[in-house]
Amino acid sequence: MRLVAGIDCGSGFTKAVLVAQNGSPGSSILGKGRAKSGINMEDAARTALTAAVEDASVSREQICYVATTGFGRYGVGFRDIQITEITSGARGAIYLFPGSRCVLDIGGQSTRAISMSDSGKVRTFKTNDKCAAGSGMFIVRAAKYLEISIEDVGGLSLQATNPQPISSVCAVLAESEIINHVSAGVSVENILRGIHDSLAERAVGMLKRVGMQGEVTLIGGVALQAGIVKALQEKLGVKVNVPPDCDYVCALGAALLGNKRLAMKESLASMQPVS
Amino acid sequence: MGDAKHTEYRGSIHQRQKELMLKWYERLNEAAETGTPPAISLMISGNCVELLEAFGAVPIYPEVNALQLAIRHQSLEPILAAEEIGYAPDNCAYVKADIGCYLKGITPTGSKLPKPDLVLCNFVGCNTYVKWFEHTAVLTNSKLYVLDVPFLREDNPSQADIDYVVRQLKELVSLLEQITGRQFDYDRFVEAVRCSAQVEDLWSQIKHLARRSPSPFDAYFDAITLMGPLYVYRGTPEGVEFFRAALEEMQAKVAIGQGVYDQEKFRLVIEGPPPYPYFRAFRDMFAKWKACTVASTYSTVGGLWEFGARHDPDHPFEAVALHMLAHNVTNRNYLQRYEQIRRYLEDWNADGLIIHFVKSCRLFSAGQGDMRDYVTKTLGIPTLYIESDLEDPRYFSEAQTRNRVDAFFEALEHSKLTAAV
Amino acid sequence: MRIAAGVDVGSTQTKAVVMAENGGKTILARALVDTGANVRKAAENAFLAACHNAEIPATDVGFVVGTGYGRYNISFGNAQLTEISCHARGAHFVCPTTRTVIDMGGQDAKAISVGSDGQVLDFVMNDKCAAGTGRFLANAADVMGIGLDEIGPLSQRSTRPVRIATVCTVFVESDILSYLAQGKKGEDIMAGVHLAIAKRTLSLARRVSIEPDITMTGGVARNLGMVRALEQVLGTKMQVSPDAHFMGAIGAAVFALEKMDQSFESSTWRPEHAAGSGH
């Protein structure tokens, strides 16, 4: 069986997935692997891919096409094609949840809202404004300041009784706001839920700008936090899908697009003699 | 705040202001429901409201609506609504709040606002205003007229400038006749100009009372309250009557030596519009130090009259033209504003200058760093520079602002003490 | 001998200084604790720790002045002053020839021009949209995945600093990631970041008149890389005391002693300054 690999070279981690060439829907991910991204994107990609190969218990030789995505997509020499994480994210999301027409990608560095066609083709998208305390990194920092581990953030946020909103649109000032909440004696739960709420608020604003429609699929590391999902559900009032492997969605989308590209290439090749 | 009570103006004029403004909103509501009187939206600064009086039309002031929303803490929702259809974080929040209200059908008082019979953009320096009214005209599908007023690039307007504005005013008259189906009432126009001249004289006398110590009112926070009627009723007998009452109330205070605070400790000049979403909190920061504003540039947006300019009823069109060209702060150039501030600091005997940079308004704020440089280094006057916004609550950080205000007065107090020794 | 204390409740750390007056003023002890989630506790702990270090009972302290962002929350402070006043006074106490103070703390960057007796003549603080503050450095360190105390030394090993255009944290983080992806050296990136803040701080300081001696205060002063970068753009040396991050607390302690000294009659000490007001 020939395989197609999708590798998402993110700023924090590099994730790789394998799918069968022309894999029928449902067959989906045969194997996945991750590695910490470093200065050298290629090494990380290779490590992640090897992990995926082991996970799928197949051999490296079976991989006949590699599509990279994410911010380090150009750093991988052995790629066949590179695709942006926005395009691949949309493809991955529609594959996992055919009903979704919007994707919300809350990653470490940025938040993105994407609206797409029923085929998963990107219609419009919006990346968070420079002055928006809207990224996962912001939550990480807040957790650090509040002296709690990032794993506990989601759960604690759910226990909030009186969330304190973060109104500032500038990341630096928003951090000051948190500090001022703390000095005013606001509970950690309420601060965290406040952060989640305002993060959701901004995300919803972005979704409206790209045109809300259909189901919303949430991807990116932050999707792992129950608090933000709840906040989104409440603010949107529509179904918010959270894929099990929410941080592999872009890699999957890349693999699927690679699959398409490969098929196109080969059909063209087969046509050559005729012309 | 421990002594917030002191920040309440002591007198009846604020109450009368509320009644007058409510009456205005009732007229707008009436216009919205019955189609009469004709409603025309225009800009507060350097406007030709006297011309509207001549047609018995009621002015719509989008700025007043926007600031009312902000004071009532209702500005964020419409701002977000506007950003959803594409307005940028860097666009003027007044515009976004106003457009957002239109999109969401919100009005500050809950009463109806009429669709303008004419969107009349009196362009007096604020380029944003041309965009704003253009957008309003497109979104409400209303007729638009831009009255182009040459910016004051020399000390005084040239004859060419005046002729240009007068010709447009006359074009506007015939346009208004078409739109309202009413005859231009020249006598009423002259009467309106005469009322304006009286209002200006009373307002100017009030401003000059602030030269007394203690000042009977705060020439920023209280002046803003009095500015509403100034815009809506300037060309009317109600306006004259209101400002006469205001002057009498202030004079009575001066007679018994009653100031804004039991003991006026600092005298300030304030440059720039206020942070309306935090109006009270902002005022309290100064009240805490018993610091009274004795003059402000923002209170001359409607018109700059304390240095003698008045509408001249004998040449009504030229008078309106001159007012639009030269006698409002927004159409005067930046260096003329420096000069205005210098005169305030000296003639009104102030201890320091507060520059409030507002993100929304580049007309006011672009270059205030240079202004600070001029006031601190050339004039040697203590100056505090703080940043927030006049409409968007997301740009005000209370802790930071309070901290800077406190630091400013700690330093000012120390220098006054040592000077006294 | 009269004893007073100053407590500076910063956004990340709380500092306390106990000072004695007999003839001259002398610092008896210092204490430093993380502010953490409970500001009042942090203030008390710092104060008590300082007393303990000074080997005196807390009851010997006649007057306490609080400063820093948490000052309105310090229940036991006799009076509060802004850190601007306190940093100026502290710098003047440690280095009487100080005429300009550059303070880089967690939330704000400040330039203060100081008079001959330590009073504030003029001051400016960072613009809203360009907070070249300590947190900016901390965030940059986060993205690089290195510790805050490593970035200074690291940046000094740089041979060709990268160009960083902005001091907006959100933007600089993506700048850093791009440079990493381009394979730029960590030291060159950090040096670029330091230089960017230094330039920003310089244009801040230009708004007050920069007169020698220039004293740098605040937590960031412990970052030698930042100090050197600032001196490079200023074109002159700065006074950097080992007490730089205690400067606010020292200034507060000096004020506290002056308050006890009856001959100093200032009306600064009015009720609304007292604990808890302002809320």
Added chain:
Amino acid sequence: MLTFERTFEQCQELIADLSFERVHRWKEQHPGARVIGYFPVYAPVEIIHAAGMLPVGLNGGGDRLDIQYADARFGSFICSIIKTTLEMGLRDHLKVFDGILFSSICDSARNLCFVMKRNFPDLYIDFLHLPHNPSSTASVDFLASEYHRLIKELERIGGKPVTEAGLQQAIALYSCNRQLIRSLYTFRAQKPHLLRAWESYVLIRAGHFMPVEEHNSLLEESLKQLSQRSGKPRDSIRVVVEGAFCEQPPLDLIKLVEDAGCYVVDDDFVIGQSWFVEDVPVGGDPVFALADSYVNRAVYSSVRHDFRAPRWEGLAEKVKRSKANAVLFLIAKFCEPAYFDYVLFKKKLEELSVPHLLLEFEEKQFTFDRVRTEVETFVESLVFD
């Protein structure tokens, strides 16, 4: 004659030269002659030329000038070009200029005019009020009188008397210049694979720093060379770039847009220095002709208001004319006029279902990964299905 590619390098160097070496040289060759900077669009260059002066376009300091002083004068939320222009003055880069002309662009630019007046008292600094009410019969007369005011000022500061003949000649020269620029744009719209956006951009910007006569021959030569150029078309989408009429994006950003898979088939970089949609009519009062051309026949832009011919219609027309697939909005950070227009441009484009993407830039930008990702995604969304 050096190779064509060398021409682009030279233009690039000319634009990057903050010491205005070329302008200094012109002054040496023309003893006593004056140099007038203009900021940066719709300046009546014909009048300056007719006064025997060299008009020089001022477009900020780009990414080559560190801001050391200007930040202290213009605070947060103000665009780069305002700060770098002031910085150039405060750092003595503008010594070669005898005067600087500002006009109605935006509130920040207008305030900059007067801030510079205070900081450079020896310079002739003036503000031209361009009418915002073209539908009024009074507008042309007013602008004519404004131009006559300018003529008096220029003569006062040592310009040679402005004659009708001199004006007619200047008008002819600049009409020729604009014709050449239009043919350059036409060529690129037809053969975008033979002329890249950054190339035509530097050719046109170079005109900021040399007499119009020289720029005309440079453009003529370039057009000749272009006709002999050959190359194979790339698989790219055709886009119109809109929004960078005043502050200019880094050259690398313009290049990036094309590398990411776009043909820029039309743009409004410094409004192509064109000003007018057709030639200024000859014969008759030349000053009146110039005023009439601005009021009734100017190229639309976000800093000019004419409600008889809305700007969004102008954009729609541009898209149609250049057979573009999409519009890229390239807007300077904090540029309020462009951001306001974006809303109504967007509305219009969506009615016509023309895809569009908004990108924000600053003069100083050294990494472009964010932008690159957005442009690539945009292209991918148009080519993949």
